Amino acid sequence: MKTEVQEQIKKEFDERATDSAFECSFYTRDLAPVPDFLVDPLFKTRPDMVVRPQNTAEVAQILKIADENRIPVTPRAGGSTVYFNSIPTRGGILMDLNLIKGIKALNKDEMTVTVRAATTWSELEEYLNRQGLAAKSYPSSAPVATIGGWFSMMGYGVGSLKYGNLLSQLRSIKVVFPAGEIKIITSETSPSLDWFACAEGTLGIITELELEVRSFTPMCHYLLQVHETKSIASIITTLKDAAVKPYNLHFSDKYYNQAMRKLGFTAGQIEDANIIAVDYEGEESELKEAAEIVAAVVAGNKSVKMLNKNIALKEWEERFKALKLKRGGPSQLGAEICLPIEKLGLYLKEIDKVSSIYRLGLTSYGHVVDRGHLTVMTMFYADETKKVSYVIGLSLVKKIQDAGYKYGGYPYGIGLWNTPYLKRIFTPANLAQIRTRKKTVDQKNIINPGKVYKWPFLFHPLTFSLGCNVMAATRRICGKGEKR
């Protein structure tokens, strides 16, 4: 990046722009602690400068300068993903969007709210609850995930089963395009809303979103203990297809629960079994009917036991804290896979196999995100201070991906690290379509380059697969592992 451009931006943005090496170094990673020696030879993750715009006009001002000078721009807000989705790959400008936050307008008649993109889901929910309203859905990282960020990742999470993904709840978004042009995008415009739904900030920078909200309603929570792993999918299916749709429906396998108990995080009463949590919201009559549905599931299945209501409530209250399992690590590696619900049993069986072959101690949990799919997170412990075994561990993530792929699953989220799986995520036609979109909107490829559309040279699926398999074989032959 040219010094004179840096100086120009620093002059225009004063204290809200920096090229200090110290400050810029904090934007080189997201949640994934990938070692420097793997990243640095391939990518320039440290931005040349970081700028913090306050509004849409300032975003446009920065993009115009970047466009004129062909400088890569990486947007970042919560920075809470794991695939380097908001990490630079070619230096340039890191646009820290966190000042673009707050509620812009609430329309109670239309039941919509307009928010600035870097508002977190918890902030929005807190605001809406004070008005007697609530978000229709939100991510399981609501305390830090932003409205704009989650939309850019498609937006599947808590509440999606009942209310659909975030795209289906959106009325419009305000986007700044690479040359600085500002547009309001709806499902009727061209490009339309769906272009941006899982573009991961590669087509433009979203600064505002108008989304539907719901009335704040009472909730009830149930926690089911399921001894037979093969029953999880059928119970989930019964619950999701019942007359009253759950607001949230998730499971954790017995290994996950064992690990939680070992760490002292289990509230008690949970035996050595799988767990299904089902949460409902709605009018009293709806909740009453839901109670009957859950009771019928328990009565009709000997493998199922209903746990105490306090434990169910605790499980709900801890819904943003799945990461606490990491205390058993200190590091944790894994993959999040979007999987057909009916294949969950087979997937977990396959995961058992992988766990045993590679001595990984795999644990799984997942959320039902729509009528047909759940996102499953399967993880294992690692130690990033032990470099060789950690890198081998990274390669074993592919074994989890492969288990998912075998049963119709694909990675949830792409960023940089999941680009080798692009052909699993998209059909050839879809891939061609999104690549055309990128070319149409961002001809110079300056917005969040290196993500989503194409794997880097060394990440070609064939070489990537070969490399991972060699390392996995090394682990299989020589590695020590962890028993479940």
Add this chain to the structure above:
Amino acid sequence: MTATKDLFTTLEQETLICGRCGYCRSVCPVYEVIGWESSTPRGKISLAREIFAHGKRNKLGEDFVKRLDQCTLCGACANVCSTCIDTRSLWLELRKRVADEGLAPEAYVNLKNNLITNKNISTFSNSDRLEWAEDLDEEPEGLELEEEADVCYFVGCVSSFYPQAAQVPLAICEILMQAGINFTTMGGEEWCCGYPLVSAGFVKDAEPFIKHNVAKIKELNIHTLIASCATCYHFWKHACAEELKGYNLEILHTTEYLARLIKTGKIQFDELDEVVTYHDPCDLGRNGGIFAAPREVITSIPGVELVEMQHNRSNSLCCGGGGNLQSVDPALAGHISALRVDEIKETGATIVVSACQQCEQMLSAGIREAGLKVRVMDISQLLQEVLL
């Protein structure tokens, strides 16, 4: 559930456990003001991980030390941590490592030297600790070093030496006298509790302070100690526990003791027609777990309407005055205080009450700066005004 504090292992391990989720960022008042990722708890932990867990010692530079000191130790980050890291212990350990490396800022070194010389955070002689008592209408018997008194009031440095805060011990004495309590203070034998040294990283230097104060309490055969400073209270309760092992000492914050006096009918109040809001001091509330007692005390006054701020109890915002921040970055402390003042304004209260002299000093300055017509009072001052 296991308490977060019990889970703390080592600095190295905890930095590795951090998932960088950023929940801490959303609640950190320092980040709210500074805005750079380097000022977020997760940012600081990430760099600490590089330095201490991965051995990249060359990264321990001035910039990082500055960021570590830009923290009020309010504990909001620990409260939301998704991996249950007791970040407050982590910050203290980091400051200790920095001090051990001889990299502590000059302000901290001066603070340490002054404490070692004067035994208090002011520049006054420690023998002047009871100067505030000269303003009492009538000095109670046994105010200084009375053996076997029922209660010993640990006044704290701020209340002892800073005129504005001296109203607090005056109010407490009047209330205790009215309630007929046989109480005393440690007078010139009260030393700083030691927390300013620990929070500046000079943990070893705090030990003589702890030993001295505990020895005096034992010598006086005192079995109930009350503190009006939230931080002194927290420090006595936690950091002195080891030294107090085997000795029966009940440690209470004055709000807890006042609530007890009210319940037993030892003090009663006149009516007060005011809207009051309560600011939870971090060391009393979020870090000390005392939320109910101060609220019980306030609502026991007939006519008072208690309104909560948007962030209250364990989610309360810091006043900006903790963690020695004022000594290294007073402007930042002031900006943080302004965030809390905005919430006070929102409530429409005419009085903001707190239970920590440092909070009261920060909020008074912030309210003055904002030009609000809101009185800032310690809970004891509020009671003193309506005492029958």
